[in-house]
Amino acid sequence: MKKNLLPVHNEQGQTFSLVDGNIGAGGEGKIWAVHGQPDFVAKIYKKITPQHEPKLKAMLANPPVSAHIAWPVDLLYEQKRLVGFRMPYVRESDSIFKFYHPILRKKKYPYFELKHFYHIAYNLAVAVSKIHDKGHVIGDVNESNILVNSKTLVTIIDTDSFQIKGQQGNIYPSLVGKPEYTPPELQGVNFKSVNRTKEHDYFGLAVLIFQLLMDGIHPTDGIVTSQDSVGRDERIKRGFFPYQKNAVIKPRPTAPPFNQLHPEVQSAFIRCFVDGYRNPCQRPSAIEWQQVLQKASPSIQASPISVKRTSYRVKPQPKLSLFQWALIKRLISNRLDPIRLFIAVFVLFIALVIFWPSSSPNESPLNGELLPPSAKIEPPAAPSQPKIVPLTVRSNIDNNTVFINGKNAGSSPLDVKLPLGSYMVRVEKDGYFPFKGLIDLQQAQNLRVKLQPKPKQLIISSNINNATVSINRKNYGSTPVNVKLPPAFYTVQVLKDGYFPFEKQIYLQQAQNLRVKLRPIDVDTQNGPKYPVPSVAFTLTALKPVVSVAFAPDSQTLVSGGHTVKLWQISTGQPRDTLIQDKVVMSVSFSPDGHKLAWSSHNEIILWDVNTGQPLHTLTGHKNLVMSVSFSPDGHTLASASSDKTIKLWDVRTGQPLHTLTGHKDSVMSVSFSPDGRTLASGSRDQTIKLWEISRAKLLHTLIGHKKMVWSVAYTPDGRILASGSKDKTIKLWKVSSGKALHSLTGHKYGVRSISFSPDGRVLASGSNDNTIKLWAVSTGKRLHSLTGHKKGVLSVCFSPDGSRLASGSDDKTIKLWSSK
Known part of the structure; x- marks a missing residue:
């Protein structure tokens, strides 16, 4: 009977004939043979979605460096309509399940010893690390996606279900996952809303290695000591592990002894399933597993995995039949004349040649040594070097x-x-x-x-000469400035006394000439700068009170927080996106590069990727409401202030806590980094302001002067002055170097909820529960203007980085954008 043929072509126009060879099928598609190409197969989808093509193209553009990952090699089309992709054909391999399952292993691989399982584990870790090297995440780690052959070589399949990272940094999510290999923090979670991380894969990898080395036992399997009977998913979620101290479950009586494993391997499992339960970053990475398994290699003896495992094959000694032994005995029992002796020796020789057992055709060629780390997963090197x-x-x-x-x-x-x-x-x-x-x-x-980009020329000039130019907060002299910098994002600031500051974020991809136009500020010698009276450009309407507002570094986007987190387009005053709803959000903040957002939600902080629209990390550790969040100037650290009387510093890249600062006697209401990133200021309900040295997490000074709680603190752009707003209706300006109060600004009728300096540091804005915003001259402490329009208290104020806008969020459920132009 003729097999069904399916004609397809790739993007280059090359045609293929696919043969229905009954290779395999699943819920998403079917595997077809490629006619004339025995080393390749094709996956043809049952239903194509809009997400398939861009994800597969991203996979083709960013493949892992390994021959042991069944990665797509090209896309297949039927009359220019995507139908699937072509990939390598994995031959003579079985699911890893058939290797670690005792009964199934006995049938096909009875000669496998503990050393072979260490080899499989090592090769699996190498393959996973190659996937992670490209920024991809497996997501759906499970035994059916891992194939192993008799030489312990590992191949990972079903790669189109992975979470793929595109070359532009965009993420194509993994929407599936098997509960047995899903980490505690993702149990019961809808994967459509999750940005998977390497730490999630590390959990599944550790489970597979545990099953390989412990006779197929799952790390959460055991006898529950309490009355409740819980399933495996719940045991994972609760962090059950029978081999930890004070475990709530006991190991199975039939399980191999945990202490049979090398101490380094035991320690790695403890790190994953005990330490990693609360802190996923503690889980060993794929590369760390390679190192651990290498260290364990010398301690492995050529013995079965355990006495409970199926015994492995041992080469038998040569055996002769009773007839052959009798014949030889009879020949040599008589007189040993030369002819009889020759016949006896010849018969013995033939018997040994015929009956000496040869190695099993499936016997592993491994010599018990672990594979060395390399870019490819290969069996141990042959003794002779190839030419x-x-x-x-x-x-x-x-x-x-x-x-x-x-x-x-x-x-x-x-x-x-x-x-x-x-x-x-x-x-x-x-x-x-x-x-x-x-x-x-x-x-x-x-x-x-690794190729290093050549620097590009950047010329900065302005209509006013000798204006001070800073790039990423570093002083580059006065205009005109001619510098060469590597291609990257840069924040350029141009300052000149008597002129409004200029600030802009640029991407230096090629030589660029930036021409800056500075606008003059009229100055009153007694009261300070004649700051023009701002007018309302837009009034933005929210559904709930607006507790916090912050501008993006490019001054084109505003984020607001209250019971929702929203992004607003400044040029139109229209909402751009709603990130979350129905959450109590006390503080929002943009990272200095504008690529990340942080906001507080109850006792947690959410780190959000602005480019992908997905969460990066959820920071947990505070015991009460988080009142304020602030990024360091380099964007590497986030500070959070909480009603639990503590301040925490977090690593933005990993989402892990760095330090906890204690010393306030009541809730901490506000935190702000100094422009150089060396100092953090905090204001508290205990009526004090504290200054902390970041590098040593040490208290430097405590500023005392307010009579009620301090709601807000902020530094001037040069870092010389710190402002504090209080419930006692005053604003105080402090000289940072001495800790002395310079001015006490009075005029508000109720408490001051929020303060913000203009980018040039000349003007301070304050928002109060008296429904007004006041502008103050920093040099003299004199009031410049009082802005009215809000019907309830002003809870947050913020200047845009370019100084052209002032945003105010209010209890009246509105945001007003004030323009000084």
Whole structure:
């Protein structure tokens, strides 16, 4: 009977005939053979969604460096309509489940010993690390996606279900997951709303390694000592692990002894399932597992995995039949004349050749040593070196030109085979410094090259000469400025006495000439700057009171917090996006590069990726309401103030706590970093302001002067003056170097809820429960203007980084954008 054929083509127009070979099928699609290409198969989807094509293209553009991951090689179309993709065909391999399950292993792999399972675990960790190297996350870690062959080589399949990171940083989520391999923090969570992380994969990886080394036992399996009977999902969620101290469950009587494992391996499991339960970053990474398994290798003896495991095959000694032994005995029992002796020796020789058992065709070639770490997952090297070995050249920038001994070898990524010897490798790319290195090629080698971009020219000039220019808060002198900087985002600020400040974020991708126009400020010698009376440009309507407002660094977006977190377009005054609803949000803050948002929700802080619209981390640790959040100037640290009387410093990249600052006797209401990032100021209900040294997490000074709680603190852009707003209706200006009060600003009729300095540091805005906003001259402490319009208390005020706008959030459920132009 003729098999069904399906004609398809790839993006380049190459045609293929797919054969219905009954290779495999699942809920999402079916696997077809590719006619004439036995090393490839095709996955054809049952239903194509709009997300399939961009995700698969992102996979093609960013593949992991490993032959043991079944990654798509091209997309397949039927009459220009996407139907699936082509990928390598994995042969002669079984699910990892058949290796660690005692009964199934006995049938097909009875000779496998503990050392083989360490090999599988090591190779699995290598494959996972190669996926993570590219920024991808498996997400759906489970035993059915891991294939192993008789040489312990591992291949990961079903890769289109992974969470994929595109080259522009966009994320294509993984929407599936098996509960047995899902970490506690994701149990019962809808994966559509989750940005998976490497730490989530580390949990599933540790479960698989545990099952390999512990006879298929799941790490949460055991006998519950209490009366409740809970399922495995609930045991994972509660962090049950029978081998920890004071465990609520006991190990199964049939389980192999945990102490049979190498101490380093035991410690790694404790880190994952005990320490990692509360802090996922404590879980060993895939690379750490490789190191741990290597350390464990010398302690492994050539013995079965445990006495409870199926015994492995032992080579039998040669055996002869009774007839053969009798024949030999009879021949040599008579007179040992030369002819009889020759016949006896000849018969013995033939018997040994015929009946000496050969190795099982499936017997593992491994020698008990763990595989060395390398870019490829390969079995242990053969004793003799080949004459031709592969060289792989990869770079952080693709499509470079690679020269080997002066000859053009092609573009990276590059895979070539060369004779043993020394080679000069040079990698070139326009706009980047070339790489040049001498390598001694004695075995397969993976050369990873990092090219550094050449700096680009940036010229900054203004209509007013000798204006001070700072780039990312570093002083670069006076205009005109001519500098060369690596391609990146930069915040440019131009300041001049008597002029409104200029601030703009730019992306320096090529040579750029930035022309700045500064606007003059009229100055009254007694009262300070003649700041023009701001007028309302827009009134934005919210559904609930607006507790906090903050501008993005480009001054084009505003974020507001209260019972929702919303983004607003400044140019139109229209809402751009609603990030969360129906949550108590006390504080919002943009990171200095504008790529991240932080806001407080009850006793947690949410870190949000503005580009992807997905949460990055949820920071937990405070015991009461979080009142204020603030990013450090470099964006690496986040400070949070709480009603639990503490301040916490967090690592923005990992979401982990760095320090907890204690010393306030009551709720901490506000925190603010100094412009140089070295000091943090905090205002408290205990009526004091404290200054903390960040590097040592140490208290420097306590400023006393307010008679009621301090609601808000803020530094001037030069860091010399600190302002504090209090429920006692006053604002105090403090000299940071001495801790002395310079001015006490009075005029509000009720408490001062929020304060903000203009970018040039000349004007201070204050919002009060008396429904007004007041503008003050910092140099003299004189009031410049009083802005009215809100019908209830003003809870938050914020100047835009370019100084053109002032935003105010109120208890009257509105935000007003005031323009000084």
